[in-house]
Amino acid sequence: MAIAEDRAAPPETRRPLAESPFAKGFQRMVSSPQGAIAFAVVALLVLGAVFAPLIAPYDPIAIAPRIRFEGPSWAHLLGTDQIGRDLFSRVLYGARVALKVSLFGTTAALSLGAMLGIIAGLGPRWIDSVLVIFCDSVRSLPMILFALAVVAIYGPSMNTLIGVIAFSMAPGYFRVVRNQVLVLRETDFVTAANAMGASRLRVALTHLVPNLIGPLIVLIAMDIPAVIGIESGLSFLGQGIQPPDASWGTMLSDGYSYIRKAPHIAVAAGLPVIVATVAFTFLGEALRDVFDPKSGKGR
């Protein structure tokens, strides 16, 4: 019949279909200057952290009493600290710690929160109520105090740190996932899947998870600065990464002690925290623009 002819796609809409949505999203993310700079800085941080053993000019915990409190020079790009350790090397190894804690902490928080969120959103009402009350209670705990209490019990270590972060951040992911699931499960495409006889597991895997990924990636990027802050804060207080291991927090603590004599130590430790925080925040905002259809640029 006459139906088929005019249904052919206009040629200009055909070409971009070959590109994956991820490639398109990436293009849009780096299309703004903030997004591009944020992405570049984050990429540098990640590369620096991953290849720290190759890049770092000195052993980050090697003591050299002769060159204590040296300012920045070509030999020591960021100078040395109170016992002669190279600050540039320590910053790189500190990035390793910060990113490791962020990565494992948020991943664990995300897995836990998303799983509980999907269960609460799809399961019976009483499970939902129990989980909501539990997660709201966890959210109401002051994070630093809670962390200090846990460290007091289990002792300071990176694993404790990751555990604390996972536990205290999971409710945030839970809330987002649960609310999204409650919205998604009333959509026509989920109802359609139900009408086809799809099980809850299938609905969760084929419809919920793909629609949750976008908002969650944004949330992770936004949360990483907070995690870096917690890690540095606890390490600064002596409850996180333990000396002599390098962490931005322990370095800050050193710098704080000698801020009059050698301010470059505090600067060398504080700058990466600020740069990482700002970069991840901007990256999160750029990602939000990509994933949020209401950001105006359309998909």
Next chain:
Amino acid sequence: MPLLEVKDLVVRYPSGTIFDRLKGAPGEVTVLDGVSIAVEAGETLGLVGESGSGKTTLGRAIAGLAPLSGGKIALAGDTVTSRRDRAWKTLRRNVGFMFQDPVAALDPRMRLSSAITEPLAVDAGLLHPISGRKRRRRARELLAEVGLTSDFADRFPHQVSGGQARRVTVARALAMRPKLVIADEPTAGLDLSVQGELLNLLNAIQAADDISFLFITHNLAVARHVTHRVAVMYLGRIVETAPTKTLFSDPAHPYTHALLNAHSPGKPATRLKGEAPSLKIRPTGCEFHTRCPIARDICRREAPPARELGASHTVRCHFPRGHEDLHVEREAKAA
């Protein structure tokens, strides 16, 4: 035996807070109140009525998407329930459902090839997934059936127009070769030329595969064009069922008459008084008496029974148009 038989179907939804209920307000809304319809194999039954008359709910109930508070739905002899057991799953193969909003009915993050073949994947089960290649091939075949080129398979829903999305949902509804397709307002939101194309497509599909359609619409012109029989709904009840020709030429229920009048230009419209009453506090007697131009005392007291006026022409009215004598006869009999 008809393909689909709905008998005295009642659908109630709980409503109001616990405080409303304590104050004595009814705790539920009766959306469908004793609905009976039948669809023969290869037939298109139109379901017309105002918004809120329960058309969509009836369609959803048949698709197993609404809680059944009473009555029975049977498809080819098997009872439909909202319980998810083995029988429910086999029934799903025989019913295709098209939602009102075709774009909302497609997952924005799922390629159309996956969306179209979703019924097949669901039927195969999570443990026996169909390969992506097979699904894409089947999707292209289905796309061809609804007149779309195969490059639509790799698109996302936001990359197609409303009319194309509608065709995609038709393709999905047909994926399992169902015996019955429930089409909820399939022409809504389409401009006239696209509407025409779509209706031709549905007609062609029906002719080829002998599929029955339950065609839910408020558009009488569309109903007239594609249906064999029409059931008119008002406030959760079927008030009149008749072959399409009879219904349009010779409507017996005053509500049907008013609906047709409201849609035919030229004639002076006999406007209905007021709005449809609340489903929560349903009128006594005949539901329509609050707005009926010919209501009498008996209409306020007694619900009219279903009456056969002719070949498969049924009406629920004490005083059907053109058959006013029926009531007199009945009174005489009673006396």
